[in-house]
Amino acid sequence: MLIQKYAREINLGVKNLLLHKLRSFLTMLGVVFGVGSVIAMLAVGEGASKEALDRIRKLGSQNILISSAKSIEEETQTNTRILMSIYGLLYEDERRIAESFPSVNRTVPVKEIRKQARLGERSMELRVVGTTPNWFELIQRPIISGRVLMQRDLDERGNVVVLTEHGVRKLLATKNTIGQTLRLGSEYFEVIGIVQSASVIGGDIQTPDQEIDAYIPVTVARERYGDIFMKRVAGSETREKVELHQIIVQVDSTQNVEMTAKGIEAMLKRFHKKTDYKISVPLTLLRQAEATKRTFNVVLGSIAGISLLVGGIGIMNIMLASVTERTREIGIRRAIGAKKKQIVLQFLIETVVLSTTGGLIGMGIGLLIPWMITLLAGMPTVVSAYSLVLSLGISMGVGILFGIYPAFRASNLDPIVALRHE
Amino acid sequence: MMQSPSSNGVAAYLNDVHKIYQMGMQEVKALAGVSISFETGSFWAILGPSGSGKSTLLNLLGCLDRPTKGTYVLNGHDVSTLDDDDLSDMRLRHLGFIFQSFNLIPQSTVEENIQLPLYYQGWDPEESAERARVLARMVGLEDRLSHRPMELSGGQQQRVAIARALANDPAILLADEPTGNLDSHTTIEIMNLLRALNQQGKTIIMVTHERDIAEYAKHRLYMRDGLIETIES
Numbered sequence: 001m002l003i004q005k006y007a008r009e010i011n012l013g014v015k016n017l018l019l020h021k022l023r024s025f026l027t028m029l030g031v032v033f034g035v036g037s038v039i040a041m042l043a044v045g046e047g048a049s050k051e052a053l054d055r056i057r058k059l060g061s062q063n064i065l066i067s068s069a070k071s072i073e074e075e076t077q078t079n080t081r082i083l084m085s086i087y088g089l090l091y092e093d094e095r096r097i098a099e100s101f102p103s104v105n106r107t108v109p110v111k112e113i114r115k116q117a118r119l120g121e122r123s124m125e126l127r128v129v130g131t132t133p134n135w136f137e138l139i140q141r142p143i144i145s146g147r148v149l150m151q152r153d154l155d156e157r158g159n160v161v162v163l164t165e166h167g168v169r170k171l172l173a174t175k176n177t178i179g180q181t182l183r184l185g186s187e188y189f190e191v192i193g194i195v196q197s198a199s200v201i202g203g204d205i206q207t208p209d210q211e212i213d214a215y216i217p218v219t220v221a222r223e224r225y226g227d228i229f230m231k232r233v234a235g236s237e238t239r240e241k242v243e244l245h246q247i248i249v250q251v252d253s254t255q256n257v258e259m260t261a262k263g264i265e266a267m268l269k270r271f272h273k274k275t276d277y278k279i280s281v282p283l284t285l286l287r288q289a290e291a292t293k294r295t296f297n298v299v300l301g302s303i304a305g306i307s308l309l310v311g312g313i314g315i316m317n318i319m320l321a322s323v324t325e326r327t328r329e330i331g332i333r334r335a336i337g338a339k340k341k342q343i344v345l346q347f348l349i350e351t352v353v354l355s356t357t358g359g360l361i362g363m364g365i366g367l368l369i370p371w372m373i374t375l376l377a378g379m380p381t382v383v384s385a386y387s388l389v390l391s392l393g394i395s396m397g398v399g400i401l402f403g404i405y406p407a408f409r410a411s412n413l414d415p416i417v418a419l420r421h422e
Numbered sequence: 423m424m425q426s427p428s429s430n431g432v433a434a435y436l437n438d439v440h441k442i443y444q445m446g447m448q449e450v451k452a453l454a455g456v457s458i459s460f461e462t463g464s465f466w467a468i469l470g471p472s473g474s475g476k477s478t479l480l481n482l483l484g485c486l487d488r489p490t491k492g493t494y495v496l497n498g499h500d501v502s503t504l505d506d507d508d509l510s511d512m513r514l515r516h517l518g519f520i521f522q523s524f525n526l527i528p529q530s531t532v533e534e535n536i537q538l539p540l541y542y543q544g545w546d547p548e549e550s551a552e553r554a555r556v557l558a559r560m561v562g563l564e565d566r567l568s569h570r571p572m573e574l575s576g577g578q579q580q581r582v583a584i585a586r587a588l589a590n591d592p593a594i595l596l597a598d599e600p601t602g603n604l605d606s607h608t609t610i611e612i613m614n615l616l617r618a619l620n621q622q623g624k625t626i627i628m629v630t631h632e633r634d635i636a637e638y639a640k641h642r643l644y645m646r647d648g649l650i651e652t653i654e655s
Contacts, residue, residue, distance in 0.1 A: 008541070019529050332525045335486060336586075337514025338542050339507050416486050419525065 006349060013350040024354060027318045030311025031358030031398060032365065035391040038304035039366025039383060044373060045300055047381035049293040056289055059282035060138070062105075064249040064261045066093075068242050071274035084228070087276035088242035091222070096271070097249055097264055103256040108134045110246035111221050113229075117214075118183040119171045126167055126213040128184060130221025136195070138250055146178045146193030153192075154217040159224075161189040165197040167213030182214075187224050189216065257283045308394060311358070312402035319351055319406035330410050331418025343411040344404075351403025352396055359395025363388060432495075433593050433625040434483060435459040439492035441478050441648075452478040454648035455492070460594070465620040466627045467636035470645030477598070479645065480629045484519060484596045485512045497593040514542055518587030518595045522602035524579040526571040532558065532582050533567040539590040557585040561615065577608035584615060588624075595619065597628040601635055613638045 003010065017024040059065065068088030091109070098107045111130035116123065129135075136148040144165070153160050161182055163173060171182070175194070182189045197212075222243075229240050249264065251257045261281045268277055323330070330343055366388075370381035441453040452475045460466060470476045481487040482494060485501055488509070494502050497516045501509065518539075519525075526535045533554045540550040558564045561581040563574075571579050580600060587595055597616065601609040617638050620626050628639060636642050642654040 008547075016529065328525070329527050332527060333538070333542075334510070335484070335513065335519050335525075336539050336542065337510050337512075337517075337590075339510045341507075342542065416481055419521065 006345070009345055009349045010353060012346065013353045016350060017354060023318065027315055028311075028354050028358030028361070030314040031308065031355050031395050032311075032362040034304060034307035034311045034398075035359045035362025035395050036365030036369065037307060038300070038391045038394075039363060039387050040369035040373075041300045041304065042297070042387040043366070043370035043381040043383040044379065045293070045296050046384055046387075047370070047374075047379060049289065049296070050382055051380055052289050053286065053293075056282050056286045059285075060250070061254055061283045061286055062251050062257060063138070063282055064251065064257065064264060065280045065282070066247045066249065066264065066268070067278045067280070068245050069276060069278045071276045084239040084241060086241040087274065089244040089247055089277055090271075091243050093268065093271070094244065094247050096267060097247065100267065101260055101263055103251050103253075103260045105250045105252050106134045106137065107250070108132060108138050108248040109218050109244050110135075110248065111218050111243070112245045113221060113225055115185040115225075117171065119173060119177065119180070122171050124170045126170065126184065127211055128161075128214045128216055128221070129212050130216050130218035132218055135215065135248075138248060142196045144194040144196055145175045146191070148193050148195060149215060149217055154219045157220055157223060158217065159187060159189045159220060160192045160217065162193040162195060162215040163191060164195055164212055164214065168194055170213060184214070184216070185225065254283060257281060304391075308398055312355070312398040315351055315355060315399065316402035316406060319347065319403060320409065322350075323347065323406050323410040326410075327413060327418050327421040330413050331415050331421065334413070334415035335419060340411040344407040347407035347410050348400065348403045351406070352399035355395045355399030355402075356392070359392045362395065363392060366391065431462045432459050433462045433464070433497060434627075435493075435495040436482075437493040437495075439482065439489045439494060441475075441482065441487070442490045451648050453482070453489070456648075456650055457492075458643070458650060458653075460625060460627060462593075462625055463620070463623050464625055465617070465638070465640045467639035467642045468627065468629045468645060469631060469633070469636055469642060470651070471631075474645040475648040476629050476645045478648075480596060480598055480627070483594070483627060484517055485509045514539060515590060516593045518590065518592035520580070520583050520587050520595065520597040520600045522599035524571070524576070524583045524603070526579055526582055526586075528571055531568050531570055532563060532574070535571065535582055536585045536589055538586060543590065553589060554585075557588055558582075560588075561585045575608070576604050577611055580604065580608075580612050581615065584612075584619075588619070593625060595624055595626045597626060599630055600628060601630075601632075609635070 066089060070085060070087050094107050094109045098104060109131055113128045113130065114125055115128055117126040131149070132154060133149050133151055146162070148162055149160070152158070161184070163171070163177070163182075167173070168177075171177075173191070173194070177191050178193065180191050182191050227241050227243050229242065230237055249260070251260045258281065261279055261284075265279055268279075269275075333343060333346075334340075367383060370383055373379050374381050436459070437457050439453055439456045440451070443450040443452055454475075456475075456479065468476045468479060478487070482489055483496075485496065485504075486509075488504070489502055492502065493500060496512060499512065499516075501512050504512065513519075527538070530538075533551065536554040536557050537545075537550045540553060545553075555564060555567065558567055561584055563578060563581055563585070566574060566578065566582075571582065574582065584595075595616075600616070601612055604612060613635060616626055616628070620640075626639070628635075630636055640655065644651040644653070
C-alpha cells in the first residue's frame with residue numbers, strides 16, 4: 001500500500017503542516033470549495049436529469065407516439081367560423097403503419113372519449129379509451145381482478161369495459177363489481193376487469209394510463225359513439241371529427257426506432273393534406289436529454305476545474321513561500337545526506353496531504369449540500385459514487401501537479417548556499 | 423566508541439585538488455593544488471584568513487562540492503567524480519557535520535534531530551530511538567529528548583548537533599567554527615567534548631579562525647590563497 005510505504009514521510013508532512021494550522025487550513029480552502037462544489041453541482045444536475053430521463057424512459061424508448069393535432073393553419077384561423085373541424089389520425093393510418101413496416105412490433109390505437117358513467121347509485125364523468133388488446137401488451141400493469149380486453153371482444157363488438165384503479169376509485173367500485181353493468185352515456189357495458197394504474201405519487205404525468213379511467217374495445221367505441229365530438233371553448237361550441245387521438249407504435253429494437261419514425265412521417269405526409277398529427281419519439285427526446293446532460297456536465301466540470309485550478313495555484317503559492325522559509329532546513333537535510341528525490345518527496349507529500357485533506361473535507365461539504373437541498377427545497381439530488389472518486393482523485397492530482405514545481409525548487413537548492421541562508 | 427573502518431589508517435586523502443569558481447567573466451581559484459592526508463583518529467584544525475580557501479576545503483571534504491581537478495579519497499572511496507546522489511550517500515554514511523549556528527531543525531524535537539541521519543538511512547524507528555537515547559546520554563542531554571532546539575541553550579544545542587553528527591558513526595567529524603556562537607565557558611565545554619571524542623578514536627577536522635580553539639587539535643593546517651601554507655603538529 002502506498003500509504004504504508006510512505007508512512008514516515010506522510011507523518012513528517014502532517015507534522016509540518018500542523019505547525020502552521022491556520023495557514024494550512026486557509027491553503028486547503030480552495031480545494032475544499034472546489035471539490036465541494038463539484039460534488040454538489042453534479043448531484044443537483046444528476047438529480048434533475050435523472051428525473052427527466054426516467055420520465056422519458058417510461059414512455060418507452062422503443063415506442064413512437066403519434067398524436068392528433070389540429071394543423072397550425074387551422075389553429076390560427078380564428079376569424080373564419082368553422083362549423084366542424086376534421087383532423088387527426090385515421091383508423092386507416094394504424095392499419096397502414098402496422099402493415100407497411102416490418103420493424104413495427106405492434107400498434108396501439110387510442111380513441112379518447114369523455115362520458116357520463118353510472119354504476120348503481122354513483123354517477124361520474126369518466127375518461128374512456130377505446131383501444132385494442134395490444135394496449136395491455138405494451139403497457140403492462142398487474143390485473144387486480146377479472147381480465148383485460150381480448151381480440152374476441154373487438155371482433156364481437158362486445159359492450160365490455162375494463163376499469164383502471166382511477167376509475168374504480170371514482171365509481172367506488174370493488175372486486176365484486178366484475179360482471180355488473182356500467183352505463184357509459186347511453187350505452188350499457190359489462191365490467192370484465194380491473195387493472196392497476198401507475199402510481200400517482202410517482203409524479204409521472206406522461207405515463208399514458210395516468211389519465212384513464214376505463215378501457216373499451218376501439219371497435220365498440222367507434223360504432224356506439226362515432227367520431228364526432230362536441231367541444232366547448234369560451235361559450236361557443238365547436239364540433240370536431242377525430243378518428244383516433246393517438247397511435248402508439250412499438251418498434252422491434254431501438255436501432256430501428258428513428259428510421260421507422262421517419263418512414264411513418266413520410267407515409268402520413270402522403271395521406272394527410274394537412275399536418276394534423278404530431279410524431280414524438282421518446283428515444284430522440286432521451287438522446288436530446290442525454291446530450292443536454294452531457295453539456296451540463298461539461299459546463300459544471302469547467303467551473304469545477306477552474307475552482308480547483310485556483311485552489312491548486314493557492315497551494316503552489318504557499319508551498320513556494322514555505323520552500324523559501326525552510327531553505328535552511330532543506331540545506332541541513334541535504335548536508336546530512338538526504339538525496340534530492342527525498343527532498344522532492346517530502347515537499348510533494350506535504351502538498352498531496354494538504355490537497356487530499358482538502359478534498360476529503362470538500363467531499364463532506366459536497367455530501368452535505370445536496371442533502372440540505374433535498375431536505376429544504378425538495379429537489380431531487382443524486383450523489384454518484386463516480387463524482388466522489390473523481391473529485392478525490394482530482395484533488396490528489398492537484399496536490400501533485402502544483403506541488404512538483406515547489407518540490408523541485410527545494411531539491412535543487414545548493415546545500416552550501418542553503419546552509420548559509422538566514 | 424568504535425573506530426571507523428578505513429584503508430591504511432587514512433580517513434581522507436587529497437591529491438593536487440583544485441577548485442575554481444566562475445564568477446562572471448572571472449575565474450576564482452579557491453583551491454590551487456592541495457595535497458594532504460588526514461589519518462584515522464587524528465584531530466585537525468584548519469586556519470587561515472577569510473578567502474584563504476579553508477571553507478572551500480571543508481565543503482570538499484564534506485562532499486558538499488566536487489573538486490574541479492584532483493583526487494579526493496574518503497574512507498577508501500574515490501569521491502572526486504561522484505554524482506549528486508552518490509555524494510549524498512557518502513555524507514549520509516561516512517560524514518558528520520557540526521556547524522557554527524548548530525543548524526538543528528527548529529520544529530523537530532532533540533530526539534528527532536539526533537535521529538535525522540538514521541531516518542534517511544531507513545533505520546527501524548525503535549532502534550533509531552534507542553540510538554538517539556544513547557547519544558543524548560553521551561552528550562549529557564538524556565533529559566532533554568522531547569525539547570525543541572529553541573528551548574535549549576547554545577551549548578546544549580551544539581551538543582545535540584554533535585550527537586546528531588555521531589548518529590551514523592562517521593569516518594570524519596567535520597566542524598565549521600563549532601564554537602563561533604558560544605560564550606567562553608561553553609566553548610571550553612564543547613571543545614572538551616570534541617577532544618574526548620577524538621581520544622575515543624574519532625577523526626575530527628575543524629575549521630576555525632581562533633588560535634586558542636585550534637590548540638585543542640593535534641594538528642594545525644594554515645591556508646593562504648588556496649594553498650597549504652604550513653602544517654603544525
